[in-house]
Amino acid sequence: MTPAIVCRNLTKQFGAFRAVDAISFDVQPGEIFGFLGANGAGKTTAMRMLCGLSYPTSGEATVAGYDVYREQEKIKRKIGYMSQKFSLYENLTVRENITFFGGIYGLSDKVLKEKREAMIGTLGLSNEAGKLVGSLPLGWKQKLAFSVAVLHDPAIVFLDEPTGGVDPITRRQFWDLIYAAADRGITVFVTTHYMDEAEYCDRISIMVDGRIEALDAPRLLKERYHAADMQDVFYQLARKAVRSDN
Amino acid sequence: MKQLLVFVRKEFYHVFRDRRTLLILFGLPVTQILLFGYALTSEVKNAAISVVDQSKDPATQAITEKVRASTHFNLAYADQTVHQLETRFRRNEIKCALVFPEGFAEALTHTGKARVQILTDGSDPNTATILTNYLSAILTDYIGQQQAGIPYRIDVQTRMLYNPEMNGSMNFIPGVMALIFMIVCTTLTSVSIVREKETGTMEILLVSPFRPVLVLIAKAIPYLALSVINFLLILFLGVVVLDMPLRGNFFLLFGESALFIITCLSLGLMISTIASTQQTAMLISMMGMMLPTILFTGFLFPLENMPRPLQIISNAIPSRWYYLIVKSVMLKGLGFGYVWKETLILAGMATALLLISLKRFTVRLG
Incomplete structure (x- = not known):
């Protein structure tokens, strides 16, 4: 099977600052891949390059088999994206948001309607479907945003700190949605601050100062660093950082 | 699409x-x-005016009617003497006044030349100028309507192109x-x-x-x-x-x-x-x-x-x-x-x- 994501020495340079420093890794189809790092470690920059939001300075990468330099348009059809900012339209209703995002991905009216109603049912939002998204609690918004990001059945979904500011119970529910998506064969590429979430991933990478310092299954990483939990692993690696927060 | x-x-x-x-x-x-x-707008509407008519002849009455009909003026008073006007100006009751001397029509028909006085409140020079222009326009208009064949004196006529009513x-x-x-x-x-x-x-x-x-x-x-x-x-x-x-x-x-x-x-x-x-x-x-x-x-x-x-x-x-x-x-x-x-x-x-x-x-x- 061809990997969902392939990175070889991917680098992004902003002037004298090397935000991402020659990172290399593969992500397998259907995998939940955790992308960890302290603030300013370069996670978001790396993710933006993979999503086609910015061009790499050097190195190579393919997403869903397409080249990030030349085939950005093809990549866009194959991926879903949820940013760390909440990113649905607050003054549109739940239903209108789903219709809009389904629409710009070119879903047909019939398919869109089926998917929309199914999604509203799954999320238990039947009573809120006609309400403005701005009036929903944050946790519901995040779940909705995720569902919208995978509405068009992408090969890979990129989640940039999707659970920021959400309570633990809602985070757990959010991860149920992630597992459901992975079961449907969607590759999940997720950045997070929460170390308990890191445990939910199949494999994780930890970025320090633009480089990937460690990459493996959470269990193996804990063994290697003789750590009780991921928090400890992360701490051991991240304290080597010389860069401060940006 | x-x-x-x-x-x-x-x-x-x-x-x-x-x-x-x-x-x-x-x-x-x-x-x-x-x-x-x-x-x-630079247009002035309903400016209070007083007319002092010391002649009371058809000509002055016709002109007074024109002033009354104009939307620019509000013919508020008809005073007898110029002296009364001063008080009105001071009390801010009027913005301008039109004074016809005795024998206005007579002078106009016999000599082709009549005098009329326009008084304005110069403390507001812009409005004063505009009101003077309006009144001049009314007078010119009146003279233009007389077709007695007598060579009335024709004043310099200003007309704003495309916007004659200013x-x-x-x-x-x-x-x-x-x-x-x-x-x-x-x-x-x-x-x-x-x-x-x-x-x-x-x-x-x-x-x-x-x-x-x-x-x-x-x-x-x-x-x-x-x-x-x-x-x-x-x-x-x-x-x-x-x-x-x-x-x-x-x-x-x-x-x-x-x-x-x-x-x-x-x-x-x-x-x-x-x-x-x-x-x-x-x-x-x-x-x-x-x-x-x-x-x-x-x-x-x-x-x-x-x-x-x-x-x-x-x-x-x-x-x-x-x-x-x-x-x-x-x-x-x-x-x-x-x-x-x-x-x-x-x-x-x-x-x-x-x-x-x-x-x-x-x-x-x-």
Whole structure:
């Protein structure tokens, strides 16, 4: 099977600052891949390059088999994206948001309607479907945003700190949605601050100062660093950082 | 194409659900038109006047009737002596007075020359001048109506072309139209795009297969449509409420206005590629556009009187050209043959602005 994501020495340079420093890794189809790092470690920059939001300075990468330099348009059809900012339209209703995002991905009216109603049912939002998204609690918004990001059945979904500011119970529910998506064969590429979430991933990478310092299954990483939990692993690696927060 | 429609529909939802947007879109133009049309006009209406008629003959009575009929004056008093007028002026009861000496008609018919005195409140020189002009016009008008064949003395006659009644709103409305489009179109487009940058939805759009160029187009379409409605509203207010003439072709004016609106929308798009917060976008579009538009459009301050460097700068302001077009078409009734140059300049500006914004918008991805 061809990997969902392939990175070889991917680098992004902003002037004298090397935000991402020659990172290399593969992500397998259907995998939940955790992308960890302290603030300013370069996670978001790396993710933006993979999503086609910015061009790499050097190195190579393919997403869903397409080249990030030349085939950005093809990549866009194959991926879903949820940013760390909440990113649905607050003054549109739940239903209108789903219709809009389904629409710009070119879903047909019939398919869109089926998917929309199914999604509203799954999320238990039947009573809120006609309400403005701005009036929903944050946790519901995040779940909705995720569902919208995978509405068009992408090969890979990129989640940039999707659970920021959400309570633990809602985070757990959010991860149920992630597992459901992975079961449907969607590759999940997720950045997070929460170390308990890191445990939910199949494999994780930890970025320090633009480089990937460690990459493996959470269990193996804990063994290697003789750590009780991921928090400890992360701490051991991240304290080597010389860069401060940006 | 269908994607574009989906996007445009979403934009309309945004507009109709945001009270602030609606207020800027429709509230601002209506207030400005009425404000400039009524409050800030150089026209004087219902100025209190007193007529002292010491002659009481058919001629003075006819002239008094004309004053009474004029909307500029409110014939408030008929006094007996000039002395009484002084008190009235002091009490601010009247703005001006017309004094006929004894034997007015007689002098007019026998010598062809009669004297009349106009007194005005010089503490407000602008109004005083305007009122004097109105009264002179009434007198000239009266003399013109007499066809007795006697060579009456003919005074120097001043007549304002295209605006014989000195209707003040005529200068303002084309200018205000330009001002409104400059501000409303640039503000709304720039803010609506920057808002998506701020909330993070722009990233989602850029990650989607929806093309960046289409984002800009889809953003501009609703505002184009609404601005055209706005144009009709302003035109209606101008023509029906403020008595503006529409002497030229309506469709020509419509087309030219659409072109100007597109120019302003493109300017808004360009601002959106510069600004990163809604406040900045708002500030650039409102404050940044307001001053140059007011200064360099020519409707408040004549461009001809400005120093050369400022005149050259004024050429870069789109509203200046639109103002010329509107005046030519609405007031002078001229056809396309007279405004093609201005049209070409506007079209050039629109194209340049649009290309720059598209370029900057896609570069931002890199």
